[in-house]
Amino acid sequence: MKFIADVMVGRLAKYLRMTGNDVMYINDIDDDQLLKIAAAENRIVITRDTLMLERREFKNGSLKSIFIKDDKLVNQLKQIKSELKISLKPNLTRCLVCNGLLSKVEKLDIKGKVPPYVYKTQNNFLFCKKCTKYYWRGTHYENIKNIFHIVNRAND
Numbered sequence: 001m002k003f004i005a006d007v008m009v010g011r012l013a014k015y016l017r018m019t020g021n022d023v024m025y026i027n028d029i030d031d032d033q034l035l036k037i038a039a040a041e042n043r044i045v046i047t048r049d050t051l052m053l054e055r056r057e058f059k060n061g062s063l064k065s066i067f068i069k070d071d072k073l074v075n076q077l078k079q080i081k082s083e084l085k086i087s088l089k090p091n092l093t094r095c096l097v098c099n100g101l102l103s104k105v106e107k108l109d110i111k112g113k114v115p116p117y118v119y120k121t122q123n124n125f126l127f128c129k130k131c132t133k134y135y136w137r138g139t140h141y142e143n144i145k146n147i148f149h150i151v152n153r154a155n156d
């Protein structure tokens with residue numbers, strides 16, 4: 001399942017990438033361009049824009065959409081999870097910045113490329129070839145896991 005998110009759901013797009021989902025997000029494209037990409041790449045449109053949903057592509061069923069109802073991130077993730085019946089678990093396989101796939105890098109190879117404290121305390125590093133960003137499961141990752149814990153809690 002691949003997605004394209006409109007400008008109103010940028011944060012949600014980032015969190016979906018954390019679960020390994022392919023989510024395209026370009027913050028300066030117009031609706032026409034967005035729909036064109038969605039059609040060409042078979043992406044589900046994630047939007048909060050009711051006007052966008054009036055477009056012919058959605059009316060005739062040639063494009064799929066998810067209309068996000070809530071403005072709270074946790075509820076947005078819950079909606080995606082229940083509507084698409086997919087599990088949402090953080091796995092750090094995709095770049096949060098550019099949606100590129102991450103690959104493992106040897107610790108020795110990145111000496112001097114990440115902050116010294118990080119180098120000292122972390123052992124597993126990932127790299128995005130597309131935008132040359134490094135990733136590791138630092139304290140920030142704990143916060144992310146907590147958010148998904150709430151998302152996946154039953155009856156909430």
Ligand SMILES: [Zn+2]
Nearest residue numbers: 095098128131
């Ligand atoms: Zn990247």
